[in-house]
Amino acid sequence: MLKGRVFNFSAGPSMLPEPVLLKAQEELLVYPGAGASIMEISHRSKVFDEILENAKNSIKKLLNMPDSYKVIFTPGGATMQFSMLAMNFLNGGSADYINTGSWASKAMGEAKKHGNVREAWSGKAENYVRIPKSSELNISADSKYVHFTSNETIQGIEYFSEPEVGDKPLFCDASSDFLSRPIDITKYALIYAGAQKNVGPSGIAVVVIREDLLPLVPEKLPSLLDYRLMVENNSLYNTPSTWSIYIIGLVVKWLLESIGGLEKMEEINKKKADTLYKVIDNSNGFYRGHAQKESRSRMNITFRLPDENLEKEFISKATEADLHGLKGHRSVGGCRASIYNAMPYEGCAALAQFMEDFAQSHG
Numbered sequence: 001m002l003k004g005r006v007f008n009f010s011a012g013p014s015m016l017p018e019p020v021l022l023k024a025q026e027e028l029l030v031y032p033g034a035g036a037s038i039m040e041i042s043h044r045s046k047v048f049d050e051i052l053e054n055a056k057n058s059i060k061k062l063l064n065m066p067d068s069y070k071v072i073f074t075p076g077g078a079t080m081q082f083s084m085l086a087m088n089f090l091n092g093g094s095a096d097y098i099n100t101g102s103w104a105s106k107a108m109g110e111a112k113k114h115g116n117v118r119e120a121w122s123g124k125a126e127n128y129v130r131i132p133k134s135s136e137l138n139i140s141a142d143s144k145y146v147h148f149t150s151n152e153t154i155q156g157i158e159y160f161s162e163p164e165v166g167d168k169p170l171f172c173d174a175s176s177d178f179l180s181r182p183i184d185i186t187k188y189a190l191i192y193a194g195a196q197k198n199v200g201p202s203g204i205a206v207v208v209i210r211e212d213l214l215p216l217v218p219e220k221l222p223s224l225l226d227y228r229l230m231v232e233n234n235s236l237y238n239t240p241s242t243w244s245i246y247i248i249g250l251v252v253k254w255l256l257e258s259i260g261g262l263e264k265m266e267e268i269n270k271k272k273a274d275t276l277y278k279v280i281d282n283s284n285g286f287y288r289g290h291a292q293k294e295s296r297s298r299m300n301i302t303f304r305l306p307d308e309n310l311e312k313e314f315i316s317k318a319t320e321a322d323l324h325g326l327k328g329h330r331s332v333g334g335c336r337a338s339i340y341n342a343m344p345y346e347g348c349a350a351l352a353q354f355m356e357d358f359a360q361s362h363g
Contacts, residue, residue, distance in 0.1 A: 007347035010325030011153045011300060012176070013196040015342040019258060020250040038246045043239050051242075052235065055249035059206065062255060062262055063185045072207045073235045073245055075224065078103075078175040078194035081205055082110035084225045085171055085190060088217045089145055090115035096143045098163060101128040101152030102331060107173055111147070120146060128155040130295040134164035145169040145189065151177040153197075154329040156302030156336065157295040162187045169213065176299050178206065179255060180341055181266035189213055197299070198340045200248035204241045255341070265341055272339045272348040273298040279355045286359040290334070301337040302328065311335055314358055323351050 001007070001018070008015045031038050034047045041047055056071040065071075074080065086095070092115050097108040099122040111117045120139055121132040139146060146165040151158040153176045162170065162184075169189035178193035185191070190209045196202035209227055217228040224230070229237055235245075259265050277296060280287040280303055290302040305311045311334060315326050328334035339348055 001344075001346070006322040006324045007343070007350060008324050009337045009339065009343070009347075009351070011197070011329070011336060011338040012194070012340075013202045014198075014338055014340050016200075016247070017251065017254050017258075017342045020247065020254055020342075023250055024247060039243050041242070043236055043242050048242055051246050051249055055245055055252060058249065058252035058256055059179075059208070062179060062252060063183065063208070065185050065208070068211050069185060070209050070211055070231045072209070072227070072230045073240055073248070074205045074207055074230060075203065075241065077196070077203060077205050078173055078192060079106070079110075080225075081173070081192045081207065082107040083113070084227070085145075085147075085192070086111035086114040087221055087225055088227050089169075089171075089190075089213065090117075091144075091216075091218050093144045094118065094140060094142050096120040096137075096139055096146045096165075096168070098132065098137065098146065098148040099123060100131060100149055100157060101155040102329070103152055103154070103173060103175070104147075104149040107147060107149065118143075128152065128157065129290060130292040131157055131159050132163070137163060137165070139165055139168060143168055145171050147171040147173070149173045151175075151297055151299050153297075153300045153336075153338065154302075154332055155290060156297045156300040157291045158297035158299065169210075175205075176338075176340070177297075179252070179262060179265070180269050180299060182262040195244060195248060197338070198342075199251050201241075201244045204244040204248075206248065251342075259341075268345065269298045269339070269341065272343065272345055273301065275345075275348045275352050276301045276337060276339070276355075279352045279359075283355075283359050284363070286363050287355065290332075299338060299340055301339065302332075302334060303336075304334040308333065310362060313362075317358065318351070318354055321350075321354055323347075323354060326351075 034041050059071050094116040096118050098120050108117055120137045146168045150172050172191045174191050175194040176197045178198050192205050192207045195204045214228045280289050288304045318326050326335050328336045
C-alpha cells in the first residue's frame with residue numbers, strides 16, 4: 001500500500017487499483033498527445049475517441065463478447081438503469097423479477113412505475129439469506145424479460161451461475177460483481193453495473209446489451225434514457241463523463257494485463273473471501289455470517305458480533321488499525337467487508353488477523 005493509504009472496505013465508492021491511481025496521477029495535468037487534462041479535452045476529439053474505444057474493447061475482450069453485443073456508458077449509475085430498462089422494454093407489459101434482497105427490491109419498485117411487475121421468487125420471508133434454485137422460480141408465460149441481481153451488497157449473497165429462465169431475455173444488475181469472475185455473456189440479453197464498486201468512479205454505469213433488443217425500444221423516450229439512441233451515438237449523444245470512462249479504461253486494462261483476465265481475478269477473489277469466511281466459521285459463534293454458506297458473496301462479507309456495543313467497538317478499533325469502511329448498511333446494521341477486485345489479498349489477511357485478535361480478547 002502507498003504511504004498514508006488505508007485498506008478501504010467500503011461498499012462503494014470503493015478502492016481502485018493503486019496502479020490505476022498512479023497512472024491517473026501521472027496523466028492528470030497533461031494526457032499524452034492532448035496537451036491538456038482528460039477533463040479538459042473534447043469528447044469528440046480523436047484522443048478521447050481512442051480512450052473510449054479502448055475501454056469498450058477491453059470489456060469485450062474480458063467477457064469474450066460476440067459482435068452481437070454492444071457496450072455503452074450511461075450516467076446515473078445502476079439506479080437509473082432500474083427505470084431505464086423498464087422504460088425501454090417493459091412498455092406497459094409484464095416482467096418477472098427475482099427478489100433476492102435490497103437492490104433487487106429497489107429495481108422492482110422502479111420497474112412497477114412502467115408496467116406490471118411480478119415476483120418470480122422472493123427471499124424476504126427468510127430475511128434474504130440465500131439465492132433461489134432455478135426450480136423455485138415462477139416465470140410467467142407472457143413475461144417480456146426476467147431480471148435478477150447477481151450480488152446483493154447489503155445482505156452479502158451472490159449468484160455463481162445464472163438462473164434458468166428458458167427463452168426469456170435475462171436482464172442482470174451486476175453492479176457489485178461485474179468483471180470479478182468469468183461469465184457466459186451469451187446467457188444475458190442485458191447486463192449493467194454501476195461502476196463504483198469494481199470498475200471505476202461513481203456516477204456512471206456500464207451497460208452490455210444484445211443488439212436484437214434495440215428494435216423493441218419504443219419511440220419518443222427521453223433521449224438519454226433510450227438504449228437505441230445511446231448505442232447509435234456510441235455513448236456520445238451528449239457529453240459523457242470523460243474522466244470516468246478514462247478511469248474505467250485503466251481498470252479494465254489492469255484486469256487484462258496486470259491480473260491476467262477474469263479467471264485469475266476469480267482465483268484471487270475466492271482466496272480473499274475464503275480467508276475471511278474461515279475466521280467467521282472458526283470463531284465458535286463470536287462472528288455470525290448472514291448468508292447461507294452456498295450463497296455467500298465473494299464481494300461483500302456480512303456478519304454480526306454478539307451485540308451492537310461490540311460491533312461499534314470492533315468498527316472503531318478496526319478503523320484505528322487502518323481497516324476502514326466496515327460498518328454494515330444502515331438498513332440492517334452489523335458489519336460488512338467489501339472486498340472488490342481492487343482490494344489486495346494483504347487487506348483481507350490484515351482484517352482476518354484483526355478479527356481473530358478481537359475475538360480472542362473479547363470472547
